[in-house]
Amino acid sequence: MVSALNEVLIIGGGLAGLSAGVALAGAGRRVRVLEQSPHLGGRARSFLHAPTGDIVDNGQHLLMGSYHSTLRFLTEIGTRDRIALQPSLRIHFVEPPGTLSTLECPPLASPWHLLAGVLRSDAFSWSEKLEISRLGRAVRQGYECTDLTVEEWLTKLGQSERVKRGFWDLISIAALNENPRRASAAVFARVLKLALFTSASDSCLALPRVGLGDCYTDAARSYIKARDGETVLGGRVESLMVRDGSCEGVRFADGSSSQAGTIISAVPWHEFVRMLPAELLRAAQYFMNILSLRPAPIISISIWMDRAITELDFAGLRGTTVQWIFNRGRILGSGRHHYSLVLSGAHEHIGRSKEELLQIALSDLARLFPAARDSKVIHSLVIKERFATFSPAVGVDAVRPAAKSPIRGLFLAGDWTATGLPATIEGAVQSGYTAAEHVLHQC
Ligand SMILES: Cc1cc2nc3c(=O)[nH]c(=O)nc-3n(C[C@H](O)[C@H](O)[C@H](O)COP(=O)(O)OP(=O)(O)OC[C@H]3O[C@@H](n4cnc5c(N)ncnc54)[C@H](O)[C@@H]3O)c2cc1C
Known part of the structure; x- marks a missing residue:
């Protein structure tokens, strides 16, 4: 001993x-x-x-300016400069047949940066902008949601089906790795408050380079x-x-x-x-x-193509099975056409074969990016993490x-x-x- x-x-x-x-x-x-x-x-x-x-990650990881402990940890060990933090929050969305829209927040104090970002975004109609602003106000005022799922909470706060599916699903599933019909609204509201309503720099996204x-x-x-x-x-x-x-x-x-x-x-x-x-x-x-x-799964699909299919660093994908695309070749500067696709809260898909998952991803890419339709897949890698995270269910x-x-x-x-x-x-x-x-x- x-x-x-x-x-x-x-x-x-x-x-x-x-x-x-x-x-x-x-x-x-x-x-x-x-x-x-x-x-x-x-x-x-x-x-x-x-x-x-x-070099491939076990799954693409996205950080935020609100990750204060993480940034302190990286500073302490001397690697803080390997994370690229956005100067202000900017998210692109792509939906079939390839429509691009953007949520871009100007460098104003919180919460005005968000309000201005949502109001001038081309990702939402005017009535949707008002819905989202209403939810923002509820988060800041600490709206009671202890026993609700994310879905119930969003409905209670008057979010339409289109805003729920095309915006909140993307954000909440990425943040919680769980289906909004199971995920806790209390955890989601806390994340939104910390990440979006504390300071404008906290809401910026960050990617490891x-x-x-x-x-x-x-x-x-x-x-x-x-x-x-x-x-x-x-x-x-x-x-x-x-x-x-x-x-x-x-x-x-x-x-x-x-x-x-x-x-x-x-x-x-x-x-x-x-x-x-x-x-x-x-x-x-x-x-x-x-x-x-209980566990909640994530599926990560890496695809190497013979040509560029998008110049975006990353984007939320609307109206598809796969939820996010990351342009690994651009982010890491490898010069390769390497894309990482993410399917979080993937309970319904984790039982599928890797080949089937690859086909779903390729068909989604073809619906979103015209260049993907004629491109050839050089390599692919599907990683299924059944125990990716615990499920942040109600309670x-x-x-x-x-x-x-x-x-x-x-x-x-x-x-x-x-x-x-x-x-x-x-x-x-x-x-x-x-x-x-x-x-x-x-x-
Ligand atoms: C695919 C995927 C994508 C993700 N994306 C994001 C993201 O974009 N942003 C984000 O913030 N988070 C993300 N996460 C979550 C994040 O990766 C985890 O929350 C975090 O890595 C958990 O760290 P941990 O140290 O708590 O646990 P772990 O990383 O699981 O570390 C536990 C360690 O303990 C070891 N171990 C287990 N049993 C034993 C034993 N008996 N003896 C000795 N060692 C043992 C394991 O091998 C492991 O190395 C993602 C997770 C996955 C799986």
């Missing part, structure tokens, strides 16, 4: 685990991050796509190493060792173990309940609640656990813990920071 009672063990090398590790290492604590897989990054990772030599690995995993690892810590790859934890209400260490698959007085679990909820001794799971409502969480706030667990010395982090945010990069980093704060102030 390895004894290192003064070190903090962090289980999971995704954004939550790495941000906790960086915060603790920066505060002078020795940390050891145990990651089961051969690479860091978890659900926000990148890898080399051998047939093209391109490099693969996610280059964005943070390597830099976080070096940061921790430079402060006498380590990240161990292939270090799968089988179970937590708990005695008399205190966490004492972790056990590995080969039967070996590692002692630690303080542990942060930064694994997804379904892994956490597997690592926890069964009798403890049943002993506290705090743990039992976690069993109510989810009540079951997400706080960072401090009922077991002494055990803290939880991860995008699924009680951050108030949906499962996002920002939620994960915020949870890592919160767990680190608890560790630093536990004595």
Whole structure:
């Protein structure tokens, strides 16, 4: 048994685990991050796509100016400049047969930037602009929506079918990764308030200009190493060792173990309940609640074409199955005609074969971009993430656990813990920071 009672063990090398590790290492604590897989990054990772030599992300990730913890994390590890933040919010929409419209907000103080952006946008009719402004007012005034789904809330606030399907569906599914008929209006209203109504720069969108690995995993690892810590790859934890209400260490698959007085679990909820001794799971409502969480899938489709089909960096797609397109070749400056398509909240599609999903994406592209009709597909890659995020269904706030667990010395982090945010990069980093704060102030 390895004894290192003064070190903090962090289980999971995704954004939550790495941000906790960086915060603790920066505060002078020795940390050891145990990651089961051969690479860091978890659900926000990148890898080399051998047939093209391109770096591909596990799924396209979009950030926002409101991701304050994330931007602080990237600044701390020295990679903030790898994220390109829009100077002001601008979203293009494309709908069949190729109609382009834009929502562009001028650089005014919030909320006037949004109001002006919506009013002068060619994406909505005048009556739709009034509907959207009405919803904006309700969000700012804190309209009560605790027990409502997003769909019910939008209907209650007088949003027409066209605005719901052609605008709010795109925004809410991207933000929550869930069907508006299941997703919690309370979580959505919170996201809208934080992202759109705090400051104009918070509502700007941001894209990594490099693969996610280059964005943070390597830099976080070096940061921790430079402060006498380590990240161990292939270090799968089988179970937590708990005695008399205190966490004492972790056990590995080969039967070996590692002692630690303080542990942060930064694994997804379904892994956490597997690592926890069964009798403890049943002993506290705090743990039992976690069993109510459900997953929501995302499908990412990468397509390499023989020619450019659009000059846009990214766009929301209306009236199609696929919801967003990202022009990876342009964003990363690879010079290739590489497009990443996103289908979030993809419960109805996750059972389809990869070939079928590719055909759906190609048929959507042909309806949207004339150049796609004659182009040839050089390579493609379909990634189905069944457990992409937890489902932010109505009532989810009540079951997400706080960072401090009922077991002494055990803290939880991860995008699924009680951050108030949906499962996002920002939620994960915020949870890592919160767990680190608890560790630093536990004595
Ligand atoms: C396809 C896709 C697209 C997304 N798009 C966006 C987006 O555009 N914007 C956004 O903000 N968010 C997005 N997200 C969500 C975001 O990626 C996640 O919220 C975030 O990465 C979660 O980080 P985490 O550290 O909480 O969990 P994870 O990334 O899951 O990290 C947990 C880590 O723990 C490891 N682990 C698990 N079990 C064990 C064990 N027993 N022992 C040791 N290690 C273990 C795992 O291998 C993993 O590396 C997207 C997610 C997906 C899947």
